[in-house]
Structures are given as C-alpha cells and as structure tokens.
Amino acid sequence: MSASRFIKCVTVGDGAVGKTCLLISYTSNTFPTDYVPTVFDNFSANVVVDGNTVNLGLWDTAGQEDYNRLRPLSYRGADVFILAFSLISKASYENVAKKWIPELKHYAPGVPIVLVGTKLGMVLIPRTTSIETSIxxxxxxxxxxxxxxxxxxxxxxxxxxxxxxxxxxxxxxxxxxxxxxxxxxxxxxxxxDLRDDEQFFIDHPGSTPISAAQGEELRKQIESPSYVECSSKTQQNVKAVFDSAIKVVLQPPKKMKKKKSYVGCSIL
Structure with missing residues (x-):
C-alpha cells in the first residue's frame, strides 16, 4: 500500500485575524473562549477529500511585524498557503495585497494561495430589531x-x-x-446581516465589514483559485477551508497561457 501524499499547509495573515482559532477549530472541533496567541503546535493527520487520502500537515505563523524575519522559515516546502483576513477588519483585508502577497511571492513563488475571510459569525450576528422573521x-x-x-x-x-x-x-x-x-x-x-447594520458599525468603528463581493474581488486580484468565508466559533465552512487547500494541491487549476505578441519587421 502506497503512503499517503504529504501536503504542507501554512496559514498566514495579520495578527488576531483568527488563524490559530481556525486551526484549533478544525483539528479539535472546539473554539477557545479567550484570545489565543500563536501557540498552535504543528499538526499532521490523514484526511480524505473526494476519495483521496492525504497526510495534511498544518503550520501556524504569527502575523505581527516582530516575526517578519522568523516567519518565512515556515514557508520552506509549503504546498499551499491559507491567507486569512478578518471580515470585520478592513486593515487586514487591505494587507492581503499590500503585505502578504508580496511576501509570499518573494519567499514561496508559485505556491497556491487559498484566500479565507474569518470571523463570519461576527459579520452575521443576528439582531432583534426587526419584526420581519420566519422564526x-x-x-x-x-x-x-x-x-x-x-x-x-x-x-x-x-x-x-x-x-x-x-x-x-x-x-x-x-x-x-x-x-x-x-x-x-x-x-x-x-x-x-450586520453588513447592512449601520448602527453596529457606528458603535464599533474598527469593525468595518467586508462583503462577499469584496472578498471575491480580492481573490481575483491576487489570482487565488479559491475564496472561503468561515467562522471558527460556529465551525461554519471550517472544513471547507482545508478541503479547498487540499484540492488546490491535488487538482491545481490550469494556468491561462499568455499569447505572445510578435512584432513584424519589414525588409526595405
């Protein structure tokens, strides 16, 4: 029996966007109640996706600037990156293209990137201000x-x-x-949907919501093959995040070949 293919998956993104919570939620089906700094131990387990068994290795990284020199050491040998931003932090969204894509292209060119919007549960916090409901x-x-x-x-x-x-x-x-x-x-x-709740964001000025359309637009901008929104707290789409990462490695999307432009010359 042949050994399962090993896939190294590394999570990156700004500090406090929920990378470690995402990993804990996926590997233990639990959610830490307090803020968790980057203390997640490297994890490895056999995972079956679409009938394919792979040995998935998960690496956590710290997004703070203090770790800029150490963080790239985790990139060596990576098969796929999970690039996370918080759906309630516009700064983390903007840093995807401003900071993380340049860093990943520099240290790990050609490695596929799955874009992930975290804290979906915060974006979809229900409100009790309207009579319009079916419950x-x-x-x-x-x-x-x-x-x-x-x-x-x-x-x-x-x-x-x-x-x-x-x-x-x-x-x-x-x-x-x-x-x-x-x-x-x-x-x-x-x-x-809190994306349309103006009063909530007046009360929480740092919680600018990112729409699904904005997430998809960013995916296209960075040429990521996949974009997933998830909630580590409710575990909504958590499995889909890692399934997408595995599929990107096993079934890499075909790259569009750029047509070469030929400049004709005339012989006088």
Whole structure:
C-alpha cells in the first residue's frame, strides 16, 4: 500500500485575524473562549477529500511585524498557503495585497494561495430589531420556548436576549418595546446581516465589514483559485477551508497561457 501524499499547509495573515482559532477549530472541533496567541503546535493527520487520502500537515505563523524575519522559515516546502483576513477588519483585508502577497511571492513563488475571510459569525450576528422573521419565539406561561442557541431571560430592567455567538445581541430596557403579534407569540429577527447594520458599525468603528463581493474581488486580484468565508466559533465552512487547500494541491487549476505578441519587421 502506497503512503499517503504529504501536503504542507501554512496559514498566514495579520495578527488576531483568527488563524490559530481556525486551526484549533478544525483539528479539535472546539473554539477557545479567550484570545489565543500563536501557540498552535504543528499538526499532521490523514484526511480524505473526494476519495483521496492525504497526510495534511498544518503550520501556524504569527502575523505581527516582530516575526517578519522568523516567519518565512515556515514557508520552506509549503504546498499551499491559507491567507486569512478578518471580515470585520478592513486593515487586514487591505494587507492581503499590500503585505502578504508580496511576501509570499518573494519567499514561496508559485505556491497556491487559498484566500479565507474569518470571523463570519461576527459579520452575521443576528439582531432583534426587526419584526420581519420566519422564526417564532413563543411565550408560554412563565417559560420561553425558542430556537437552539437563543436564551431569553428577565432582569431587573427588562428582558435580555442572548445568542450563543460572540456577545449579547440586544437589551430591551422596556419589555413594551417588543412587538407583540398576538397575546402569546413574539417574533424576533434572527437573520439580519450586520453588513447592512449601520448602527453596529457606528458603535464599533474598527469593525468595518467586508462583503462577499469584496472578498471575491480580492481573490481575483491576487489570482487565488479559491475564496472561503468561515467562522471558527460556529465551525461554519471550517472544513471547507482545508478541503479547498487540499484540492488546490491535488487538482491545481490550469494556468491561462499568455499569447505572445510578435512584432513584424519589414525588409526595405
């Protein structure tokens, strides 16, 4: 039996965009609750993608400038890079083309790059400010029956609404502010995209959202074969990130051949 092909996958990107959390989420199916500096140990395991078994090796790197000289040591022998930016950090998005692509082309020319937008869960944090929803939260006597991950509770000042996402979604100081559709049914909007929530970004000026279209535009700009948005916290598309990296190595996209232009000469 032949040995599985080894694929070295290296994650790069600005500090605090979620590279280490992405690796932890993928390898352990858990999400660290506190900020995690780059302490992820190199990981290797057999992975099956489209019927192909490969031995996937994962390397983590630190994005801070203090590591500019040491970081390229991890690039040697890389088969694919996962270049990550945060969907709620415009600076990390801009640094993809400004900093990371030049660095990777210099130290590892020709190695494919999978572009990844992290912290999708922060971009898609549900809000409870609209009555337009298809999910009903039903009040029955003294208890609440709701969707998974949604916790409703009373406090001295009113009703609190919590989600199993990064932080409290909203807080009503007056229960009367909630829209009652009938005597026993409340409707909450659980699918509003924060990309269109102006007030959230007024309150969080450093959290400029990156749209899917912007991500795709950047992918084309850096000539990446794949772009994936993911959430390490909810594990949405986490597996897809690494599957894409493996597929890029096993089935590299065909490069378009540039047509040579010939300059004709005339003999006088």
């Amino acid at each position: 009903q939260i039903i009040y029955l006597g003294m208890g609440w029956v709701g969707a998974p991950g949604l916790n409703l509770g009373h406090s001295a000042n009113g009703l609190e609404v919590h989600m199993s996402l990064p932080h409290r979604v909203s807080f009503y100081t007056n229960v009367d502010e909630i829209h009652f559709v009938s005597s026993n049914v409340l409707l909450f909007s659980l699918a509003a």
